[in-house]
Amino acid sequence: MDMIKGGVTAAKGFEAASTAAGIKYTDRTDMALVYSQVPCEAAGTFTKNVVKAAPVKWDQKIVKSGCKVQAVIVNSGIANACTGAEGYGYCEDTAKAAAEALGISEDGVAIGSTGVIGRQIPIDKLTAGIKVLAEMKDHSLSNGTEAAKAIMTTDTAEKEMAVEIEVGGKKVTVGGMAKGSGMIHPDMCTMLSFITTDAAITKEALQKALSEDVDDTYNMISVDGDTSTNDTVLLLANGLAENPQIQYGSDDYKIFAEALHTVNEYLAKKIAGDGEGATALFEVKAVGCESTEQAKLLAKAVVCSNLTKTAIAGHDANWGRILCAMGYSGAQFDPEKVDLYFESKAGKIQIIENGTALDYSEAEATKILSEPEVTATADVKMGSCAATAWGCDLTHGYIEINADYRS
Amino acid sequence: MDMIKGGVTAAKGFEAASTAAGIKYTDRTDMALVYSQVPCEAAGTFTKNVVKAAPVKWDQKIVKSGCKVQAVIVNSGIANACTGAEGYGYCEDTAKAAAEALGISEDGVAIGSTGVIGRQIPIDKLTAGIKVLAEMKDHSLSNGTEAAKAIMTTDTAEKEMAVEIEVGGKKVTVGGMAKGSGMIHPDMCTMLSFITTDAAITKEALQKALSEDVDDTYNMISVDGDTSTNDTVLLLANGLAENPQIQYGSDDYKIFAEALHTVNEYLAKKIAGDGEGATALFEVKAVGCESTEQAKLLAKAVVCSNLTKTAIAGHDANWGRILCAMGYSGAQFDPEKVDLYFESKAGKIQIIENGTALDYSEAEATKILSEPEVTATADVKMGSCAATAWGCDLTHGYIEINADYRS
Numbered sequence: 054m055d056m057i058k059g060g061v062t063a064a065k066g067f068e069a070a071s072t073a074a075g076i077k078y079t080d081r082t083d084m085a086l087v088y089s090q091v092p093c094e095a096a097g098t099f100t101k102n103v104v105k106a107a108p109v110k111w112d113q114k115i116v117k118s119g120c121k122v123q124a125v126i127v128n129s130g131i132a133n134a135c136t137g138a139e140g141y142g143y144c145e146d147t148a149k150a151a152a153e154a155l156g157i158s159e160d161g162v163a164i165g166s167t168g169v170i171g172r173q174i175p176i177d178k179l180t181a182g183i184k185v186l187a188e189m190k191d192h193s194l195s196n197g198t199e200a201a202k203a204i205m206t207t208d209t210a211e212k213e214m215a216v217e218i219e220v221g222g223k224k225v226t227v228g229g230m231a232k233g234s235g236m237i238h239p240d241m242c243t244m245l246s247f248i249t250t251d252a253a254i255t256k257e258a259l260q261k262a263l264s265e266d267v268d269d270t271y272n273m274i275s276v277d278g279d280t281s282t283n284d285t286v287l288l289l290a291n292g293l294a295e296n297p298q299i300q301y302g303s304d305d306y307k308i309f310a311e312a313l314h315t316v317n318e319y320l321a322k323k324i325a326g327d328g329e330g331a332t333a334l335f336e337v338k339a340v341g342c343e344s345t346e347q348a349k350l351l352a353k354a355v356v357c358s359n360l361t362k363t364a365i366a367g368h369d370a371n372w373g374r375i376l377c378a379m380g381y382s383g384a385q386f387d388p389e390k391v392d393l394y395f396e397s398k399a400g401k402i403q404i405i406e407n408g409t410a411l412d413y414s415e416a417e418a419t420k421i422l423s424e425p426e427v428t429a430t431a432d433v434k435m436g437s438c439a440a441t442a443w444g445c446d447l448t449h450g451y452i453e454i455n456a457d458y459r460s
Numbered sequence: 461m462d463m464i465k466g467g468v469t470a471a472k473g474f475e476a477a478s479t480a481a482g483i484k485y486t487d488r489t490d491m492a493l494v495y496s497q498v499p500c501e502a503a504g505t506f507t508k509n510v511v512k513a514a515p516v517k518w519d520q521k522i523v524k525s526g527c528k529v530q531a532v533i534v535n536s537g538i539a540n541a542c543t544g545a546e547g548y549g550y551c552e553d554t555a556k557a558a559a560e561a562l563g564i565s566e567d568g569v570a571i572g573s574t575g576v577i578g579r580q581i582p583i584d585k586l587t588a589g590i591k592v593l594a595e596m597k598d599h600s601l602s603n604g605t606e607a608a609k610a611i612m613t614t615d616t617a618e619k620e621m622a623v624e625i626e627v628g629g630k631k632v633t634v635g636g637m638a639k640g641s642g643m644i645h646p647d648m649c650t651m652l653s654f655i656t657t658d659a660a661i662t663k664e665a666l667q668k669a670l671s672e673d674v675d676d677t678y679n680m681i682s683v684d685g686d687t688s689t690n691d692t693v694l695l696l697a698n699g700l701a702e703n704p705q706i707q708y709g710s711d712d713y714k715i716f717a718e719a720l721h722t723v724n725e726y727l728a729k730k731i732a733g734d735g736e737g738a739t740a741l742f743e744v745k746a747v748g749c750e751s752t753e754q755a756k757l758l759a760k761a762v763v764c765s766n767l768t769k770t771a772i773a774g775h776d777a778n779w780g781r782i783l784c785a786m787g788y789s790g791a792q793f794d795p796e797k798v799d800l801y802f803e804s805k806a807g808k809i810q811i812i813e814n815g816t817a818l819d820y821s822e823a824e825a826t827k828i829l830s831e832p833e834v835t836a837t838a839d840v841k842m843g844s845c846a847a848t849a850w851g852c853d854l855t856h857g858y859i860e861i862n863a864d865y866r867s
Contacts, residue, residue, distance in 0.1 A: 101788070102784065102787035102788045103786070103787040103788070103789075103791075103792060103793060103795060104783050104784055104786065104787030104795040105787075105795075132780070134780065134784075135779075135780055135783050135795065135812075135815060135816060135817075136816065137796060137814075137815060137816040139816075169780065170778075170779075170780020170781065170783070170784060171779060171780040171783075171812075171816070171817050172817075281784065282780075282783075282784050282787060359766070359858075359862075360862055363858070363859055363862035363863045364862065364863070366859065366863045367862070367863030369863065371577075372542075372577075372578060373539070373541065373542055373576065373577020373578040373689075374577065376511050376542050376577070376578075376689075377509065377511055377541075377577060377688065377689050379510070379511065380509035380510040380511030380512075380689060381508070381509045381510070382510075384510075385510060386510060388510060388511040388512075388542065389544060405542075405578075407544075408542060408544060409542060409543065409544040409546075409578070410542075410578050410579075447859065448859060448863075449856050449859050451766075451770070451859075452770055452773065452854065452855060452856050452858075452859065455766075455767055455770035455771065455774070456770045456771070456773045456774030456776070456855075
């Protein structure tokens with residue numbers, strides 16, 4: 054597998070565009086189009102929040118019905134969540150406008166929205182934006198990057214990634230873009246992420262590859278414990294790589310799944326590290342576990358702990374808070390057997406052994422915790438399963454961004 | 461029932477004392493004694509965190525064994541959690557020193573600690589402090605208040621409360637003190653709370669009254685989602701009111717339970733409102749629910765949401781975040797039936813009806829949300845059950861306090 058440049062337009066036959074439609078932001082792009090020259094098999098995973106945004110309901114219908122998807126229309130600024138029948142009507146209007154502008158079927162249009170909850174989409178601005186997007190779309194990498202920028206809200210940087218693999222002698226590309234910075238605590242999948250591939254693959258294999266992977270990637274990140282109303286991962290495969298069609302469970306499937314995992318994990322970590330106000334990506338590994346489920350509970354509780362996250366913000370090796378979070382994670386373990394390590398580019402240090410503190414150097418620990426990416430590894434010595442979760446530190450920036458987000 | 465002055469020393473025969481032992485703090489009192497002139501029936505509820513502090517293990521043993529308790533030794537500054545066998549040994553030393561100084565039985569000594577996790581108690585300072593406490597103890601209300609101050613950590617004010625009821629023609633008093641400001645997300649009970657009563661009551665009735673009430677009081681508050689290693693509520697009854705002994709389920713039991721509830725709810729709300737960095741008590745009522753369990757899930761998810769809490773800090777009526785939190789609470793409901801209200805001393809305003817926003821005045825909503833106590837009421841229109849949870853806003857102060865707590 055090779056890392057290559059680009060994002061949603063890296064794979065054959067995918068195009069993108071972005072525009073400033075003035076949905077809510079007035080000084081930046083806020084709409085993106087992802088388009089495939091031919092219809093795609095589509096797989097999706099969506100928020101488990103009972104409160105689902107209108108575009109989530111729309112996409113669920115499209116993906117479930119087995120419709121082939123050829124375009125995704127995304128807007129930032131307004132989430133189109135808690136908007137009732139009127140909000141869902143705007144999804145229908147969006148699909149209709151995109152179908153007309155692109156000359157494709159209405160049920161081939163997926164939709165993503167992100168931003169403020171409870172406000173209605175100014176549909177005239179959105180449909181005007183669609184016409185611009187349809188004219189501007191092309192296969193360039195730069196258009197892919199610009200699309201990734203247009204879907205940002207409080208993100209500080211666009212997030213895209215692409216890899217290349219070989220399947221049956223053919224070059225296959227998997228690329229994607231994602232956004233997410235706050236209201237990040239996926240339960241099923243997370244935020245907005247759009248992955249494109251030119252692989253020829255059955256719909257069954259595509260959906261399974263995605264569903265199996267989100268639990269290890271997007272579902273293992275947390276910025277603030279708030280599971281969004283809009284979480285969506287869409288995976289589109291247009292088959293233009295002309296590889297022998299990938300079937301679920303085959304060797305080719307494993308190669309494809311690994312490539313997809315690489316893209317998903319990269320984007321998920323980017324989202325965690327770009328958490329609102331974050332200054333550090335905080336990675337937590339639970340190892341020596343009896344089961345993967347136990348490991349996930351432990352790792353996720355630690356990255357979700359406000360107290361742990363503020364300690365990371367302060368570069369403070371406050372390991373008691375980590376043990377405390379593990380303790381209320383819901384996983385059973387013996388606190389008096391736990392070993393804990395901190396690690397970063399600045400080095401690695403063991404902090405506790407069998408549940409109690411070693412005579413470690415606080416200065417060295419602080420140095421290690423002052424890097425922009427820090428890892429805590431907890432070994433509960435019960436087995437050989439492990440899991441990794443990603444979060445970020447909790448800083449003044451988070452408060453600033455969120456105390457008055459709507460204005 | 462009458463509210464009266466005082467806290468742990470309000471009930472007959474209870475004494476208290478405090479001293480500056482220099483456990484960790486150097487400029488304030490950090491040890492407290494609660495003492496009863498006669499041995500007490502004791503009830504307790506303790507953290508469900510797998511990682512239990514040494515004093516929690518000690519108290520659980522005492523309460524479970526049925527020992528009569530005559531003294532409680534509490535220190536702030538160091539939590540004696542994650543301290544292994546050495547830490548538990550210091551509990552034994554504490555009980556021994558207190559028993560000697562007070563002339564009581566070792567297994568009549570309960571212990572509470574709060575503060576930094578993972579550091580060992582300087583036992584010489586603690587035992588020296590016990591001698592001072594034993595000499596200084598008395599029944600005055602001021603000594604009760606001083607004890608409530610000595611057990612504070614990041615709390616900004618002491619928390620105490622007392623009520624008087626009549627049982628079988630006798631005046632019975634229930635009073636208590638509590639501390640808690642961070643690492644507050646009780647799962648079973650919370651932080652440190654010590655309730656004293658002169659009621660004559662069976663051990664069974666005492667424990668049941670406490671266990672049944674913590675689920676509606678301490679377990680319904682959250683400051684930061686972090687369930688502490690040290691959560692403890694101890695309830696001591698010395699019988700000096702000379703009322704006919706209260707049996708579980710009797711009319712007198714109901715009167716006693718109501719008095720206990722009043723004290724517990726008051727202290728729980730004080731803890732929530734004094735959350736680290738908090739500027740407002742945030743009360744959330746879920747009404748119109750099918751079951752109390754559903755109502756509790758809904759109310760608690762909202763007070764725990766970082767995004768909702770930062771919105772409250774910004775006096776921003778960001779109702780979408782409230783609906784979002786309800787959506788991931790685990791409770792089922794129809795988002796399109798929800799009504800939501802904000803209320804405070806400044807007035808009451810309906811924000812959404814049947815899941816979508818009304819044309820309310822943002823200025824009026826902001827005015828209502830700018831008070832030091834604000835209430836959000838969500839009606840899901842499914843039944844007649846309700847629950848209330850208490851939290852606080854999330855501010856820069858929380859970050860400041862926690863980014864470098866240990867230093």
